[in-house]
Amino acid sequence: MECFQRVFVGNGRSLVWPNARCARYLSQESNIEKHKPKTGILLLNMGGPQTVNDVPDYLLRIMTDRNLIQLPMQRFLGPYIAKKRTAEVQKKYEEIGGGSPILKWTQKQGNGLVERLDTASPSTAPHKYYVAFRYANPLTDETMRQIEKDQLDHLVVFSQYPQFSCATSGSSFDAIYHYFRKRQVPANMKWTVIDRWPTHSLLCQCIADRIKTELNFFPVEEQKDVVLLFSAHSLPLKAVKRGDSYPYEVGATVQAVMETMKYSNPYAITWQSKVGPVPWLEPATEDAIKGFHKRGLKNFILVPIAFTNEHIETLHELDIEYGKDLVKELGGKITIRRAAAPNDHKLFLDCLADIVETAVKADERVTNKFLSRCPKCTNRSCQPYKSFFAKVCQK
């Protein structure tokens, strides 16, 4: 008899619950013990400040992360730049409602994911999701402590960036390595690492659906000419020259989405959110809109392609700076709509669950053998002998 059974709770929803008639369940451990999660799914992301008061710490962590930014005399220059940017960044958060929605969306995604896994994979249930942010609460160290306490059988480390960059996913993996640098890795806990999923078919179907929703706001006869601008966070050219795979993986996502949409519309990849004076990937989203507008194009949909939640760069940069301010600057003779991020779209929750289920079934420590080592990178997250993968996954 199964120790766990599926209990239907209405609205077609179900939960996995201890089976009170199971002899093993009754005779052995307590109810509480049986509720102990067996499989954890650790959702990695950068996070964002919950309130404007959290902005200084958030920026300080960003500016002192050498996997993300390499500055001369970083210990001094990093905090200095963080302090200088604080007021400007706080103002932006105030304009989008006072804080980042990343945690809210991640929790919705975690709940949707666990619900699906409990139903589809009772043998590895109960599942529990954990959130580890790199620059905001809940931070990686705090979450790893909880994971150790929970004594899981299996931990699935799941980067929430679909495309790998050693500045983003790499930095999060490095934070886990850092946590275990002076600690024992839990001996009985199995690990699975999901480091990228840029062309997953359900991700592409979800993004295509988000685009179609926006296309329907245009007059039918204009819909096929609406320009889709897939907008990804830019990357310094220095990182591209080191061999970071992020730009190619962003390209792969865009091609897979367009394939799903049967190349129904004109499209381009553009890059947003450059910071500082060094050269970054171009064309910038703003310049692309201006350039296409000059050539007489007037209908656009901006599609966030490298981040799965709404965040400051969709809600402020795309919606306010381009969707409102730039439209005004261009004399109002242009329509810019924006596709929603995947957020809690059903197809996206199905996508997350499919990725985890497939990875667990494959029973390999690392799901993608092309674990990024930028050929010329000196970042700690790229150095095999020091890295998280060497310590945790490849022993």
Ligand SMILES: C=CC1=C(C)c2cc3[nH]c(cc4nc(cc5[nH]c(cc1n2)c(C)c5CCC(=O)O)C(CCC(=O)O)=C4C)c(C)c3C=C
């Ligand atoms: C998803 C892809 C991202 C890549 C690649 C990336 C690289 C990258 N970022 C910086 C510097 C900053 N990024 C900042 C915010 C920020 N970055 C991403 C995503 C990627 N970054 C997101 C989603 C956000 C916003 C999160 C939120 O708060 O909602 C910031 C802070 C904001 C600011 O000061 O304007 C900095 C700084 C570098 C240098 C880099 C590549 C090496």
Ligand SMILES: [Fe+2]
């Ligand atoms: Fe960034």
Ligand SMILES: [Fe+2]
């Ligand atoms: Fe690298």
